Amino acid sequence: MGQYRIAVVVGSLRRESFNRKLATAIARLGPPEFAFTQVEIGDLPLYNQDDDTNQAPAVKRLKAEISASSGVLFVTAEYNRSIPGVLKNALDNASRPYGQSAWAGKPAGILGASVG
Known part of the structure; x- marks a missing residue:
């Protein structure tokens, strides 16, 4: 069996x-047939539809990393009963322009940890 590349979005x-x-613990303790790689989202510009035709290098990198993965694992906090702004921004940037979503067809999972 080959190795599954899993993009981890924190x-x-x-x-x-x-x-x-x-x-980090999941990547270390996960099954050997899964290669977990954390994808950087902190360097993304705020999503602006005007930039769809000329996406920033960080957006192109994000989309390439997601597209090259077998699946996506979101490991995220909950802020004010919603997802963190940085995650929403990553979702928006990688899903645009219309019809060119890097997320399309990717199996995904969501995990989270909290102190309370």
Whole structure:
């Protein structure tokens, strides 16, 4: 059996994020047929539809990393009963322009950790 490339999107920018620690533990303890790679989302520009025809290098990199993966694992916090803004921004950037979503057809999972 081949190796499955899993893009791990951590929905927190905090250095000591519990979710970043969880993502690191999953990569270390996961089955050997899965290669987990954390995808950087903190360097993305705020999504602007005017930029769809000339996407920033960070957006192109994100889309390439997601497209090259077999699946996506979101490891994220909950902020104010919703997803963190940095994650929403990554979802928006990688899903545009219309019809060119890097997320399309990707199996995905969601995990989260919290102190409370």
